[in-house]
Amino acid sequence: MKKLSILFVSILTLGLTAVSCSSDDDKDSGSIEGKWEITHQGAIVANQEVIQPYNSEGCEIPxxxxxxxxKFIDTTSEYWDSKCSTYTEDGTWKKDGNTLTLKYSDEEIKWEISELSSSTLKVKMTYSEGGLSVSAVSVYKRK
Structure with a gap:
């Protein structure tokens, strides 16, 4: 009986330890609030995702x-004429399931959220260009 009690307490302790030591990534998995920096960009080509690390060319990372x-603030930078220029735009956002809607002053953009954890936000935006459907993919990390 004593061995059975020790076994039960050991299993209970192990179970509580596993639950209490879960990663912080799971804690805020549905939260989009905060600052996100772009790490990768790409597209879906022939049903395959092709993404590459984002190159900021020495400018501020978008x-x-x-x-x-x-509300949101979108910060972008570009290297032009031997210097970096930074631009900001703001607007409102709404998350409904896996759809993130961004409303700028002159347009509305819908992103499909493919991944959202406390450290990673991966989105896809599909649009038409020249009669073709194009899907752009961006990956952000929480700052």
Whole structure:
């Protein structure tokens, strides 16, 4: 009987340890609020995702900052004429299931969320260009 009690307590302790030591990635898996920096960009070509590390060319890394009041700030940089220029745009956002809608002053963009954890946001945007359907993929990391 004593061995059975020790076995039960050991299993219970092991189970509680496994539950209490789960990674922080699971904690905020559905939260989009915060600052996200782009790490990779690409497209879906012939039903295959082709992404590459983002090259900032020495400029500030583009980012998206989502606040819990439904507003966002989109920061982009570009290297032009031997210098970096940084631009910001703001708007409102709404997440409904796996759809993230961004409303800028002059347009609305819908992203499909493929992955959202406390550290990674991966989105796909599909649009038409010249009669073809194009799917762009972006991967962000939480800053």
């Amino acid at each position: 980012s998206m900052t989502f606040s819990n009041d439904g």
